[in-house]
Amino acid sequence: MTKVKILIPQVMSSATNGEKEFLIEGNTVKDIIKNLSEKYGESFKNKILDKNGNPKPVINIYINDENIKFLDELSTELNDKDEILFLPAVSGG
Amino acid sequence: MRVKSLQCRICKKEFRAELNYVCDECFGPLDVIYNFDEINLTKNIISEREKNLWRYNELLPIENKKNIVDIGAGYTPLHKAKKLAEKIGIKELYIKNDTVNPSFSFKDRPASVAVSKCQELGLWAVGSPSTGNLASATAAHAARAGIPCYIFIPYDIESAKISQAQIYGAHIIPVNGTYDDANRLASYAGDEYDIGIVNVNVRTYYVEGSKTLAFEVCEQLGWVAPEHVIVPTGSGALLCAIQRGFREFNKLDLIKEEKIKISSAQPEGCSPIVDAIQNNSDLIKPVKKPNTIAKSLAIGEPGDGIFAVNTVKKSGGYGEKVNNDEIREAIRLLASTEGIFTEPGGAVSIAVLQKLVNQGKINSDERTVCYVTGNGLKAPEAPYTQPPKFSIVEPKREVLQSIIRR
Numbered sequence: 001m002t003k004v005k006i007l008i009p010q011v012m013s014s015a016t017n018g019e020k021e022f023l024i025e026g027n028t029v030k031d032i033i034k035n036l037s038e039k040y041g042e043s044f045k046n047k048i049l050d051k052n053g054n055p056k057p058v059i060n061i062y063i064n065d066e067n068i069k070f071l072d073e074l075s076t077e078l079n080d081k082d083e084i085l086f087l088p089a090v091s092g093g
Numbered sequence: 094m095r096v097k098s099l100q101c102r103i104c105k106k107e108f109r110a111e112l113n114y115v116c117d118e119c120f121g122p123l124d125v126i127y128n129f130d131e132i133n134l135t136k137n138i139i140s141e142r143e144k145n146l147w148r149y150n151e152l153l154p155i156e157n158k159k160n161i162v163d164i165g166a167g168y169t170p171l172h173k174a175k176k177l178a179e180k181i182g183i184k185e186l187y188i189k190n191d192t193v194n195p196s197f198s199f200k201d202r203p204a205s206v207a208v209s210k211c212q213e214l215g216l217w218a219v220g221s222p223s224t225g226n227l228a229s230a231t232a233a234h235a236a237r238a239g240i241p242c243y244i245f246i247p248y249d250i251e252s253a254k255i256s257q258a259q260i261y262g263a264h265i266i267p268v269n270g271t272y273d274d275a276n277r278l279a280s281y282a283g284d285e286y287d288i289g290i291v292n293v294n295v296r297t298y299y300v301e302g303s304k305t306l307a308f309e310v311c312e313q314l315g316w317v318a319p320e321h322v323i324v325p326t327g328s329g330a331l332l333c334a335i336q337r338g339f340r341e342f343n344k345l346d347l348i349k350e351e352k353i354k355i356s357s358a359q360p361e362g363c364s365p366i367v368d369a370i371q372n373n374s375d376l377i378k379p380v381k382k383p384n385t386i387a388k389s390l391a392i393g394e395p396g397d398g399i400f401a402v403n404t405v406k407k408s409g410g411y412g413e414k415v416n417n418d419e420i421r422e423a424i425r426l427l428a429s430t431e432g433i434f435t436e437p438g439g440a441v442s443i444a445v446l447q448k449l450v451n452q453g454k455i456n457s458d459e460r461t462v463c464y465v466t467g468n469g470l471k472a473p474e475a476p477y478t479q480p481p482k483f484s485i486v487e488p489k490r491e492v493l494q495s496i497i498r499r
Contacts, residue, residue, distance in 0.1 A: 009280065009281075009284045010284050011113070011114065011115045011284070011294070012115065012120060014117040015117075047118070047119060047120055048120075056119075056120065057376070057377060057398070057399045058103070058119070058120050058121050058122065059120055060394065062277065065274065065277065067273070067379065067394065069378075069379050069394075070379070070381050085277075087277065087280055088114070088115045088120055088122070089394065089396050090114065090115075090122065090276075090280070090292075090293055090296055090396040091222070091272070091273060091276040091292075091293075091328055091392060091394055091395065091396040092224075092272070092276070092292065092327045092328020092329070092330060092392040092395055092396055092397075
């Protein structure tokens with residue numbers, strides 16, 4: 001199983017009991033969110049995904065600094081040591 | 094306390110007015126909610142105040158006036174554009190000329206509020222990711238406040254914007270990537286180093302400054318709202334703030350009008366918000382590599398995108414985009430008819446106005462305001478594909494005969 005690093009900013013760390021950097025297993029982004037939900041409860045998934053199971057527009061998910069919207073979204077396959085960053089979709093002004 | 098709370102724009106959960114910008118329940122953005130019952134703001138009170146954005150201070154989120162960092166932003170001219178209106182084919186057109194702010198763009202408004210709030214929150218440094226205009230606005234206000242400033246910019250923005258930001262003494266960090274890459278790095282800096290990144294972790298307060306573009310237009314029209322406004326759109330934050338400004342003035346009975354059409358103007362090459370409006374979609378499709386001369390609007394992953402789409406739709410306005418040639422033409426048209434030199438980002442609203450009038454979407458008697466948000470000297474090469482060439486003459490009187498024709 002692929003092992004990747006999860007990065008969560010302070011402002012979103014309520015979803016991970018305050019943890020901001022840790023390793024987790026999963027072959028795709030979808031796997032990762034499933035595994036994070038098992039670890040931190042259903043509320044994690046509900047905060048990240050909408051009712052249809054897609055990432056909410058207020059969240060950006062990056063793999064090695066590339067937005068998954070420019071990859072295969074939740075189906076994007078992961079490699080060992082990939083870094084998965086969750087960020088509020090806040091940009092510009 | 095003038096600020097009642099911060100409220101999630103999506104689930105409406107309320108939070109204390111601290112350094113926070115995201116709801117911990119649904120990760121939606123937070124907005125400032127004021128104690129409207131305690132606000133006593135009348136036309137007379139406002140009229141007697143200094144002519145800058147702080148004349149509306151009851152509707153800005155700074156509790157203690159000693160924290161205000163002011164270099165004179167705001168209360169820019171509302172210019173009645175008779176010649177341009179004639180050319181375009183409408184009767185009543187105004188240009189909100191924000192090219193003349195202290196650092197020469199509208200960004201001085203949100204930067205003034207955000208840097209003031211950083212002072213109030215006791216943050217040791219400020220910063221921003223920027224396509225250029227916010228860089229200078231943040232750096233100028235940080236200089237005034239006497240605190241360090243860290244600016245994250247795509248390496249390839251206009252050189253005039255980089256040198257301007259540097260002159261204020263900011264630490265300039267050119268990023269090998271797009272605005273969205275710079276934004277991600279700045280977000281990390283804010284999170285890890287306790288820096289007030291004005292449009293990221295101070296964003297909730299920052300956007301309040303942009304509301305004053307709505308307040309001023311109403312005041313300058315004689316306490317009447319326009320019927321239609323055209324807003325250059327990057328992230329969508331300005332557009333949403335202008336709508337909130339009109340709503341708050343209406344709530345305080347400072348204007349009677351409730352329905353003001355708000356149209357979004359974007360450049361081709363980076364138009365995710367306009368595309369969503371035109372396709373009647375609830376999804377923003379991000380742009381990986383924006384490609385436009387309107388670099389100040391080159392934000393491929395607009396943070397307030399979906400909220401801007403909803404705001405335009407609810408208002409009865411439109412979304413429209415224009416190409417580089419149309420933008421260049423609009424720069425020249427505005428300068429040659431009204432004497433206002435704007436950068437490409439500001440000209441996008443003029444080019445879109447022309448397009449909407451041609452399409453019959455703006456009536457000739459609609460009281461219309463175009464927001465012109467940045468100064469042309471920030472992108473002096475933009476109006477031309479080839480630099481203009483001039484013939485050099487000898488300093489002799491005879492040469493004048495062939496040049497000057499009465």
